Amino acid sequence: MISTYTTLLRTPSAWRFLTPGLIARLPYAMLGLGIVLLVKDTTGSYGIAGAVSAAMAVALSVVGPQTGRLADRYGQAVVLVPGALLHGISVAALIICAKTNSPTWTLFVTAIAAGASVPQIGSMVRARWVAKLEGQPLLPTAFAFESVTDEFTFVVGPVVATFLATGIDPGFGLAVEAVLTVVGSLAFAAQRSTAPARRPVTGTPHSSAIRVAGVKVLVGAFVCIGAVFxxxxxxxxxxxxxxxxxxxxxALYAVFAGGSLIAGAVYGAMAWRGTAQRRLTATFAALAVGTAPLLAVPNIAVMVPVALICGLALAPTIITGYTLVEGLVAADAKTEAFTWLTGAIGLGLAFGSTFAGIVTDEYGASPAFALTFASAAIGLVVVTLGRRTLVPEKRTVVDVTPVDAAPLALGR
Known part of the structure; x- marks a missing residue:
């Protein structure tokens, strides 16, 4: 497994975009939780905190695919630079509004602006991998590596956000998020030599990736994954x-993400002989089974192993989804397609955090975990009913993850 990742990371110029990309992506996992902690501290309500976080996530999910589409057409730097600067300003405004006890609507406005301007670094990194490795067995490896990277940020990000919010100030976690996002995004945008080539504008209208039936199914499934988060x-x-x-x-949320990280690393190194469509159904089933015990956890000591087990199916599910969507869309819609999945997670996160906040305010934490299980179960139904649409008309990626005596392919 280690040799597989090592081979991937020897890809020429890979570290030029991976390093700034990691800096810019780490804050993504701090944003939602940071908003919850800040708004809960200033308003005293989990319902309001969850709703403000949801507003941010909805904006991200709606605007994100459009920025991905613009990046495919005009280049990543053109979209990244103004977006990162706007994000920094928006987060700063959100902190000020919360700290000065401004009207609740100002929290929503600034959170929406912050979500709409989140740089789509994860999708852009995946697009750069596609530009370098399309058609090669290492491409699923790159997708797995990116999912593991995503999970790493969700292990570290919530811990940092909570530490800064509880140890220093509730607004400090968001302030650090803004700084890292701006610095990392600008550094990533500066690496123009590794960016995918811009698709020339022609007289033929560009068809959106969401028009593909299989992409719609994956978006629905990823909304459910986001609701779990x-x-x-x-x-x-x-x-x-x-x-x-x-x-x-x-720390508890990091344990949950840590289970996903471990599973993603192992999943990507295994030789899978079945189709990715079947694997997606199996991983969703495992996710539903893994989330069920959350309803009955009595204390933190029990929550630690349950959260770890609960997270095990997440990364494999996300890896498989990204592998499938890459083969479903045309070359000029890769970034957009990846961004639709990222945005779907954000939209699901919005629904999940909003309703969990409402249930938590009324009934407490344990009943709210029922939403987690329901989200995973609905996702299983979606991919089961839509599995036939997930077969690409023309495969551009080898479906089997590792290749004998060659760099293994590690498939969020």
Whole structure:
């Protein structure tokens, strides 16, 4: 497994975009939880906190695919630079509004601006991998590596956000998020030599990736994955507070993401002989089974292993989804397609955090975990019913992850 990743990372110029990309992506996992912690501290309501975080996520999911489409057509730097600067300004405005007890609507406005301007670094990194490795067995490896990277950010990000919010100030976590996002995004945009070539504008209208039936199915499934993230994010925060250990919220969420990280690394190194469509159904089934025990967790000691097990199916599900979508769309819509999935996760996170916040305010943390299980179960239904649309008309990526005596392919 290690040799597989090593071979991938020897790809010429890869580190030029991976390093700034990691800096810019780490804050993504801090944003939603940072908003929840800040708004809960200033308003005293998980419902409002979850709704403001949801507004940010909805804006991200709606605007994100459009920025991905613009990046495919005009180049990544053209989209990244103004977007990163706007994001920094928006987050700063959100912190000021929360700290000055401004009207609640100002929290929503600034959160929407912050979500709409989130740089789509993960999708752009995947597009750069496609530009370098399209048609090669290492491409699924790159997708797995990116999913593991995503999970790494969700291990580190919530811990950092919680530590900064509870140890220093509730607004400090968001301030650090803004700085890292701006610095990392501008550095990433500067690496123009590794960016995909711009697709020339022709007289033929550009067809959106969302018009592909299989992409629609994957978007629906990824909304459910996002709802798992969102409901757990709010519910675990409330669970830790109810247990008298509010400072452990980020650590508990990191355990959940850590299970996903470990599973993603192992999943990507295994030789899979079945189709990716079947694997997606299997991983969603495992996710539903893994989230069920959350409903009955009595204390933090039990929550740690349950959260770890719960996270095991997440990265494999996301890896498989990204592998499938790459083969479903044309070359001039790769970034957009990846961004639709990222945006779908954001939209699901919005639904999950909103309803989990409402349920938590009324009934407590444990009942809110029912939303986590329901989200995973609905996702299973979606991919089961739509599995026939997930077969690409023309495959550009080898479906089997590793290749004998060659660099293994590690498929969020």
């Amino acid at each position: 969102g409901s757990i994010q709010v519910s675990i925060t409330a669970f830790a507070e109810e247990s008298g250990r509010a400072g452990l919220a980020g």
